[in-house]
Amino acid sequence: MLEGETINAQKLIDFILGKTVSKAKVMEEFSLHNSEVLALVPKEYSKVTYIRYETAKAHVHQFLSFKYGIDDLEFRELNYEFIKDYEFYLKTVKNISNNTTLKYISNFKKIVLRAIDKDIITVDPFKRFKGKKDKIVKRPLTRQELSVLESHPLLVERLAMVRDVFVFQCYTGLAYIDVFNLKHSDIKRGDDGDLWIISDRQKTGSAFNVPLLPQALRIIERYKDHPQCLMRNTVLPVISNQRMNGYLKEIADLCGIESQLNTHKARRTFGSTVTLNNNVLFM
Template sequence: MITHLSILFVVKRSKLSSKGLCPIHLRVTFEGKRLEITTGRFIEPEKWCIDSGKVKGKSAEVREINTYLDILRSRIYTIQKDLIQAGEIISTEKIRSKFCGVEDNQRLLLIILNDHNVKMEQLIGNEYAKGTLVRYKCCYRHLKNFLRIKYNLSDIDISKVNLEFINNFEHYLRTKDENPCSNNSAVKYIKNLSKVIRICLANEWIKRDPLVGYKSKYTEVNRKFLDDVELRKLENKEFSIERMDVVRDMFVFSCYTGLSFVDARNLTADNIGVGIDGRKWIFTARQKTKISSNIPLLEKAEKILLKYEDYPRCGHRASKLLPILSNQKMNAYLKEVADLCGISKELTFHIARHTFATTVTLSNGVSIESVSKMLGHKSIKTTQIYAKIMDRKVSDEMDSLSDLLSKREISLKDKL
């Protein structure tokens, strides 16, 4: 049996912290395979001695770090010895597991999350959207970095995940050196983690929900939309570049249907039918929620469909009704469209959906219940967010109330 092991300590100069410190890593090489584990210790790069693999100097702090590194080296050799005595096959993964205190029968958080992500990826386009998978993969990366930095672990037993761990993870997300998360992003990642917790509870891998007692909430975001003047500017603008004309039309179509980017992009002739009023309707289900979204086809939206009836499509999108580009390209071109139309707001395709909810429907007296149904919202509470930002609607209704009160006052005076 080959038992030769190489143990080195190296500093990662490429991972310089905001304080100018480098992390010290433990590097173990066995049979050509390398294992790296962070030691949790940081030093100024110029104090590191490459030849000795130790920190230069004689201060108390330097002695403490060097003693700690000697202890880690000794632990690796002890693990090697124990594996040989037990007759087990030595590997870098086996050494990692022993070093991090991971037993074979443990349920590990990152393994469970990764398994969830693999299964989700297999259902993209069927049960899940690609963007959902991206968020869960980001959550995985954040958890991996958090475990390494906070606990010096490559993974953790799910039974050891408690409320303290959850709060520490949220704090890490909000304060990490590179791109700290906003409140809403941090809460979303905790929500992603909570799904893994529910899987573990359902499988009886843990007995208690570690999220009990966790408190955090989304910060309400002020949703942007186009007002009447801005929408007219957009509709009436003549473009000399065909690409800009197409992008504007796709955006306007969404302003008069409320369809999200992916639902507008997936629209086919099968989604157009005759409603109970004898007019054309869009019959679809939101890809995000699978909730039915039936929308009477307004004249402006129908004209756009007719305009692109014979427009050349490309490849696999030949059966779709609209020539919608990727979301990234649409949003990039919409910024140009906004500039050309003299609109100062930073346009994205989703703003069209907000415009439908506010300027096109709620502002013109359509009930919030009808708007909620057309938008395919799970709860009317989601639709009420749009009602909160309708200052103009509030103003119009108060004007009507003022007129009514004035007339009533005059009527009362006449009777006195």
């Protein structure tokens, strides 16, 4: 009656016998969710999103093994203490930063909320959990730092290629996944007679129209006959995001740039340093 359900003899019998208690398990539901996400790549989700959920699932599975010596547990066994212990495990055993820890917990919370929506459990174990993100000041490259990065001679081909892709992002504002998928068909001549990138962002589906500055055009020309570009029919030879960020750290050391380089910094550099210095106007 309290749950607003109709009462009949069979429901009473099932309740007394314990048949109404769901024994659904966390890792099984996590796997089901991730399989559904994968099936919707690239229509509704990016491959990066799927990989992130797979990583989050792996962390939960490893925590269960580390803390309890099990591979799975029922949703009804989750509680506030479990969530706090999981947070502590990620920060200590896994040595993951606070903000990244909260992202993995958020991924896990989605699975728990899914279980609530499916009436697997009725109580939210996250109800009293409050995570606070650390405020991080993310500054773009200065005009001088960008100039040093562009002009510094890099004799190793893989480093020079990663540098060029990063610089291209700085002059176009494209996110990693968008520059990875950029095709020549996305480059069109605008009403002003100049070449523009006219496409949609994969993450949001929103239109992305930006003029191609001379620096970006030179990089496109440099890689027009690159084997990887010809094979994938893309504008630039972009490697995996993880490898690219790893090489960018090496490039920063070689160029004497103290601030950390990553693909996100390129978008911030475009949004401030490049647009302000080049009077970029958007369609």
